[in-house]
Amino acid sequence: MSNPKGSTQNRSVMYISSAIIVLFVIFGMFLPKEMGKVANASFAFLTTDFGWLYLLAVAFFTVFVYGIAFSRFGLIKLGKEGDKPEFTNFQWFSMLFGGGMGIGLVFWSVAEPMMHYLTPPMSEAGTPEAMRTAMRIMFFHWGIHPWVIFAIGGLALAYFQFRKDLPFLVSSAFYPLIGDRIYGPIGKAIDILAVFATVFGVATSLGLGSNQIATGLQYIWGIPATPTTVSIVIAVMTLLFTLATISGLHKAMQIAADIKIWLSIGFMVFIFLFGGTVLILNNFTDTLGAYLQNFVGQTFWMGNIEWLNGWTVFYWAWWIAWAPFVGQFVARVSKGRSIREFVLAVTLLPSGFSMVWLSIYGSAAFNLDKLSNGAIQEAVKTDYTTALFAMLQQLPLYSITAPLAILLIVACFVGAANSATYVLAMLTSNGDMDPGKKLRSFWGVIQGAFTIILILVGGGTAALAVLQTVSIVAAFPFMLIMIAMCFSIYKALVQEKPLG
Incomplete structure (x- = not known):
């Protein structure tokens, strides 16, 4: 199963994917209105005619991954039979907790439940039932399904790399179906689609983070949050990250990761203590029960198509676009684990952390909104990117917590950019698990330029809609790739010798 054409594939995947993305950036620079029209037309077609497919695909993924975990295949090791886990359970669990969603959780944890409360998909707005529905929907969007x-x-990635010694590439997962053709045009096309999905998915996250930084600067210090300001934020962050990558300043990246972890914990504890402790605990208990009770029904629910296209379909597409990105991370730290260990840990531990996070932020937002006579609601109606700062304004020490919130978002931004450029470099260097600095720098610049173009095309808060649109469009072909991937994984597993 060795790759006889590694260097050729390396160059061709990098050249083709980067050339098409550069052309997309140029198209957006000189014909922004036309690009917006194409993106919107594609979005309308996919959500109107294929929104159901996103829902069915994620339902299939859920059944498949747990079916594999609890079958006899669950005992198969992600590695050779003699391989031991590289990390202790505690280290492994800690890394899984920090594996993804940082910017998204910070951005949406206050804004989304408040938006569902104001315009619920299935109940009367502004009622206690609307609040319960809003929290349940948050658990649904950020819970088990994305981690599946x-x-x-x-x-x-882990199975075919660590057990079958294939390149650390998405195309390797199709060896049972197409054999050595993974090294030819078909395999290259798969890896290029993985690059596109990653670029569009991460651009959405960077767009969310940069918008929140810009609106935070406006909310705190009155600096106008124009598309130009957002673009400057992205450019500065990209420059800093790229310089750090070229200089090999790994300590700077580690400092950013440490800041993210400690600030995240600090904010959770602070909001839990001052945002209404009893209400938060009550809401967590009630929402967890409602989430589990409605798990199957919510998975297939299509009672409000327009709402679904803007929320659930967007989220499923976003998570699918992130699959090569986060999948690469969780695979690398899971060598030596059994498939059952891997599936249960990856799907349950991070989703459990997300639910605790969302309960604290969302419940505190509802509590403080009531105490402030609707101040947070009004902020969300005006500009939902300011929701976090509107909530912090109702808590003690706002002059300290608001700048720290900016710092947390910056740390999440840097962490996402660092990981994304690493993964893109790996995908375009034949699965090299230690890609060169120049290639990482190249993808850092491309990611920054790509996100800036999308921001300028959309303009202001509308840019987020553009980012959501392109995420759904880019994720569609990769969703089909993932469906085929499941059959390929199964075919490989049935060829394993029975254990025990």
Whole structure:
């Protein structure tokens, strides 16, 4: 199963994917209105005619990944039979907690439940029932389903790399179906689609983070949050990250990761203590029960198509676009684990952390909104990117917590950019698990330029809609790739010798 054409594939995947993305950036620079029209037309077609497919695909992924975990295949090791886990359970669990979603959780944890409360998909707005529905929907969007998607991507990468010695590439997962053709045009096309999905998915996250930084600067210090300001934020962050990558300043990246972890914990504890402790605990208990009770029904629910296209379909597409990105991370730290260990840890531990996070932020937002006579609601109606700062304004020490919130978002931004450029470099260097600095720098610049173009095309808050649109469009072909990937994984597993 060795790759006889590694260097050729390396160059061709990098050249083709980067050339098309550069052309996309140029198209957006000189014909922004036309690009917006194409993106919107594609979005309308996919959500109107294929929104159901996103829902069914994620339902299939859920059944598949747990079916594999609890079958006899669950005992198969992600590695050779003699391989031991590289990390202790505590280290492994800690890394899984920090594996993804940083910017998204910070951005949406206050804004999303408040938006569902104001315009619920299935109940009267502004009622206690609307609040319960809003929290349940948050658990649904950020709970088990996204991590099921990541688990499939990670399982494919880990199994075929560590057990079958194939390149650390998405195309390797298709060896049972197409054999050595993974080294030819078909395999290259698969890896190029993985690059596109990663670029569009991460651009959405960077767009969210940069918008929140810009609106935070406006909310705190009155600096106008124009598309130009957002673009400057992205450019500065990209420059800093790229310089750090070229200079090999790994300590700077580690400092950013440490800041992210400690600030995240600090904010959770602070909001839990001052945002209404009893209400937070009550809401967590009630929402967890409602989430589990409605798990199957919510998975297939299509009672409000327009709402679904803007929320659930967007989220499923976003998570699918992140599958090569987060899957690569969880795969790399899971060598030596059994498939059952891997699936249960990857799907349950991070989703459990997300639910605790969302309960604290969302419940505190509802509590403080009531105490402030609707101040947070009004902020969300005006500009939902300011939701976090509107909530912090109702808590003690706002002059300290608001700048720290900016710092947390910056740390999440840097961490996402660092990981994304690493993964893109790996995908375009034949799966090299230690890609060169020049290639990482190249993808850092491309990611920054790409996100800036999308921001300028959309303009202001509308740019987020553009980012959501392109995420759904880019994720569609990769969703089909992931469905085929499941069958390929199964075919490989049935060829394993029975254990025991």
